[in-house]
Amino acid sequence: MRLLVVDDEAPARDLLRVICMEHDVTVVGEAETGEAAIVLADRLRPDLVLMDVAMPGMGGMAAAQEIARLPHPPAIAFTTAFVSHALAAFDVGAVDYLLKPIVDARFVVMLGRARAARATTDTTPVDDHIWVPVRSEPKRISLGTIERITAERDYVRIEIDGRSHLLRATMDEIAAKLGSLPFLRIHRSTIVRRDLVTGLRHEGSGVWSAVMANGAPARIGRSYLDPTRSALSGIA
Missing domain, CATH: 3.40.50.2300 (Response regulator)
Known part of the structure; x- marks a missing residue:
């Protein structure tokens, strides 16, 4: 070389x-x-x-x-x-x-x-x-293995394989890196991998959550609800 x-x-x-x-x-x-x-x-x-x-x-x-x-x-x-x-x-x-x-x-x-x-x-x-x-x-991870990303002040928390990692970045920067990969931004502070969403749940008072494969809910922002429903059409 x-x-x-x-x-x-x-x-x-x-x-x-x-x-x-x-x-x-x-x-x-x-x-x-x-x-x-x-x-x-x-x-x-x-x-x-x-x-x-x-x-x-x-x-x-x-x-x-x-x-x-x-x-x-x-x-x-x-x-x-x-x-x-x-x-x-x-x-x-x-x-x-x-x-x-x-x-x-x-x-x-x-x-x-x-x-x-x-x-x-x-x-x-x-x-x-x-x-x-x-x-x-530094640990190199594949984008496709990321399960969930949440914003925490000047950082984002990246969840993968039951572990989480803090990275200094903005949600917009991370969203741009994900590009056309199968991820959904369901809240200004939350991005999830689409194949891990098993359903949507109405929490009452107009509040909705995405139910993840591990059973944990992820709140959907009001302005993100319709795009999320459209992307997940066919999921109850």
């Missing part, structure tokens, strides 16, 4: 070069800024760009957006000391997100994901997942 390393700190680039040598990865170039990364990604056509998020001038996220528009875009993975950047990494279709200091085992996992992404397509970024913080480490 041919890799472009992007980090404004020389010691960080040196460390990544050593790690790459240990895993038979060829470093074809190095850049200290986002602007330089775009130029080198276009010129060198690496398989993977491993890029720091926070750099002087153009940051890693902005550079990744430009790199994704190249005729032959590489896979992109980010390195950063801050787990809070996970949603932004998801926005630009990154294959992975490594927290500094980089652990060898996580580097190996990242390489596997980058290779899988390149094998699937050379032009389309992977955009079917999201990262959530789990014990200060």
Whole structure:
């Protein structure tokens, strides 16, 4: 695999070069800024760009957006000391997100994901997942496995497989990421997976709830009731 390393700190680039040598990865170039990364990604056509998020001038996220528009875009993975950047990494279709200091085992996992992404397509970024913080480490989860999303102030709570994860994001941002996947926004503060809704229940006084497969009700906002009924036509 041919890799472009992007980090404004020389010691960080040196460390990544050593790690790459240990895993038979060829470093074809190095850049200290986002602007330089775009130029080198276009010129060198690496398989993977491993890029720091926070750099002087153009940051890693902005550079990744430009790199994704190249005729032959590489896979992109980010390195950063801050787990809070996970949603932004998801926005630009990154294959992975490594927290500094980089652990060898996580580097190996990242390489596997980058290779899988390149094998699937050379032009389309992977955009079917999201990262959530789990014990200060980012965890990559498939969007299709999310069961319910609720707003909590400046965060959203993502429920999956009996567990919940807090992510700093807005409901509108999450709704945009879900796109055409089978989810329903039943309240300004609630999104549910459509196949987990088993019915609708009138709670009285004009209040309705969606009954979930686990038996838990999810209140439906008044302005969302008709669209929800339409989407669930055929469900009692």
